[in-house]
Amino acid sequence: MIQQFEKVAVIGAGTMGNGIAHVFAQHGYAVNLIDVDQAALDRGMATIAKNLDRQVKKELLTAAEKAATLARLTPMVDLETGIVDRHLVVEAATERLELKLKIFQTLDAHAPAGAILASNTSSISITKIASVTQRSGQVIGMHFMNPVPVMKLVEVISGYDTTDETREAILELSRDLGKVPVPANDYPGFVANRILMPMINEAIYAYFEGVAGVEEIDTIMKLGMAHPMGPLQLADFIGLDVCLAIMEVLYDGLGNPKYAPCPLLRNMVTAGHLGRKTGKGFYSYA
Numbered sequence: 001m002i003q004q005f006e007k008v009a010v011i012g013a014g015t016m017g018n019g020i021a022h023v024f025a026q027h028g029y030a031v032n033l034i035d036v037d038q039a040a041l042d043r044g045m046a047t048i049a050k051n052l053d054r055q056v057k058k059e060l061l062t063a064a065e066k067a068a069t070l071a072r073l074t075p076m077v078d079l080e081t082g083i084v085d086r087h088l089v090v091e092a093a094t095e096r097l098e099l100k101l102k103i104f105q106t107l108d109a110h111a112p113a114g115a116i117l118a119s120n121t122s123s124i125s126i127t128k129i130a131s132v133t134q135r136s137g138q139v140i141g142m143h144f145m146n147p148v149p150v151m152k153l154v155e156v157i158s159g160y161d162t163t164d165e166t167r168e169a170i171l172e173l174s175r176d177l178g179k180v181p182v183p184a185n186d187y188p189g190f191v192a193n194r195i196l197m198p199m200i201n202e203a204i205y206a207y208f209e210g211v212a213g214v215e216e217i218d219t220i221m222k223l224g225m226a227h228p229m230g231p232l233q234l235a236d237f238i239g240l241d242v243c244l245a246i247m248e249v250l251y252d253g254l255g256n257p258k259y260a261p262c263p264l265l266r267n268m269v270t271a272g273h274l275g276r277k278t279g280k281g282f283y284s285y286a
Contacts (some may be wrong), residue, residue, distance in 0.1 A: 001027060001028035001029060001176065002172065002173055002176050004087060004169065004173075005029065005087045005088045005116075005169075005173055006029065006030060006087060007029070007030050007032075007085055007086045007087050007088075008024050008029045008030065008031050008032070008086060008087065008088045008089070008090065009031070009032040009033075009034055009082050009083045009086040009088070009089045009090070009111075010024070010031060010032070010033050010034065010089075010090050010092060011034050011035075011079065011089065011090070011091045011092060011093055011103060011107075012034075012035055012091065012092040012093040012094070013033055013034075013035035013037075013040045013041045013043070013044030013045075013075070014035075014040065014044065014092070014094075015047075015146060015147075016092045016120055016144060016146060016148060017033065017035070017044060017092035017093075017120075018033065018043075018044035018045070018047045018048050019051075019144065019146065019147055019148025019149055020090055020092055020120065020144055020148050021033040021044070021048065021073060022048045022051060022052070022069070022148065022149050023144075023148055023149055023177050023178075023179075024090075024177065025048075025069045025070070025072040025073045026052075026061070026065075026069045026149075027176060027177050027178065028072070029072065030072050030074075031072055031073050031074070032074050032076050032082040032083070032086065033045070033073055033074065033075050033076065034075075034076045034077070034078075034079050034082040034083070035075075035077065036077060036079070037077075038077055041075040041076075041077065042075075044075070045073065045075055048069075048070070048073065049070065051147075051149055052066040052069060052070070053066070055149070079103075079106055079110075080106065080110045083107060083110050083111045083115075084110055084111070084112070085112065086111060086112070086115055087112070087114070087115055087116070088115060088116050088118065088173070089107050089111055089115060089116075089117050089118065090118045090119075090120060090142055091103055091104065091107070091117070091118065091119045091120060091121075092120040095121065095122060095123070095124065095242055095245045095246070096245070097124055097128070100119060100121065100124060100129055101128075101129065101132045104117060104119075104129050104130075104132050104133055104139070105132050105133070107133070108132070108133035108134055108135060113135070114138075115138070116138045116139075116140065116166055116169065116170065117133065117135065117138060117139045117140075118139075118140050118141065118142040118170065119139075119140075119141050119142070120141075120142055120143060120144055121141060121143065122143055122189075122190075122192070122193050122242070122246055123188060123189045123190065123193050123197075123245070123246040123249040123250065124249060125159070125186055125188070125253070126139060126140065126141045126157050126158070126159035126162065126186045127159040127160040127161070127186050129159070130159045130160075130161060130162070136159065136160075136161035136162070137161050137162060137163040137166060138162075138163070138166050139159055139161075139162060139166075140156065140157065140158060140159065140162050140166050140167060140170050141155065141156065141157030141158075141159070141184075141186070141190070142154055142155075142156060142170060142174070143155035143156075143157060143190065143192065144179075145192075146237070146238070152178075152179055152180045153179065153180055153182060153192075154174040154177075154179045154180070154181045154182070155181075155182055155184050155190055155191060155192050156170050156171055156174065156181045156182065156183050156184065157183075157184050157185070157186055157190050158183065158184075158185060158186060159186050160186065167183065171183065187253070188249050188250050188252075188253030188254050189246060189249065189250045189253075193246050193250075194250065197243060197246045197247055197250060198247075198250070198258065198259060199231055200231045200232075200234065200235045200238075200243055201243075201247055201259075201261060201262055201265065203217050203221070203230075203231035203232055203235075204232070204235070204262040204264055204265050205262045205264075207232065207264070207282070208262055208263065208264040214232050214282045214283065217230060217231065217232055218230020218231065218232050218233050232282040232283075233282070233283060235275065235281065235282065236275030236276050236281035236282050236283055236285075237275065237276055238275070239274050239275050239276075239277055240265060240268050240269050240273065240274045240275050240281055241269050241274045243265065244261055244265050244266060244269045247259060247260075247261040247265070248261060268281065
């Protein structure tokens, strides 16, 4: 554990938030997991317990280490109270700019002056998020990959004002979490989603235009390109609403028609077919 970041808060108890909280707590950090929805908190804590059980079963952790990890986690619904003594706050809320800006204004007002404020955003500008704070040099992107306890990569994104000290501290912290941090600059989609999402969008276009069926497209990419998961299955796993939000950031930010979201993607999101989390997307999960 790096003493500088002994106390951490994670905002959002969803898929990414509970995974981030899990990893921090497992590596010795005291974590406040904060969400405005108590039911979401309960689900997040249950997910962490289930994933820890899986690690114990695989002999990656002992039962004592599981118990110690859970003891370091404090679920909370009060954002202001939950961040008042934290050294690092990681925001992992829904991928909506207005929501993130509101959260960061609150973080800036109530977190200690020396605290670093990080966002797990997968595409939204760190510079724009930092602009609503009085500590833009201490705002940075920590883009974890899903599932967080398993995936090694953390994309570390510096905004326009992010200081070298902040970046180096977060790179060191990421390594302490057993991750491989890779720095990137603040442009729409950063690196991971600037490359991944257009591929997913093109796969949706191929299905939309009748080039091949869902399973055929995924099989070709798995067997032909050695992808562990086909792009349409991966879109369901990520959430089609998240895919659409990222494509819109790319399209709006880069102004290139090649980033225009496929009409089928828009229709599926409008209809509420968002993938695994709703039970139906390109595949059925009933």
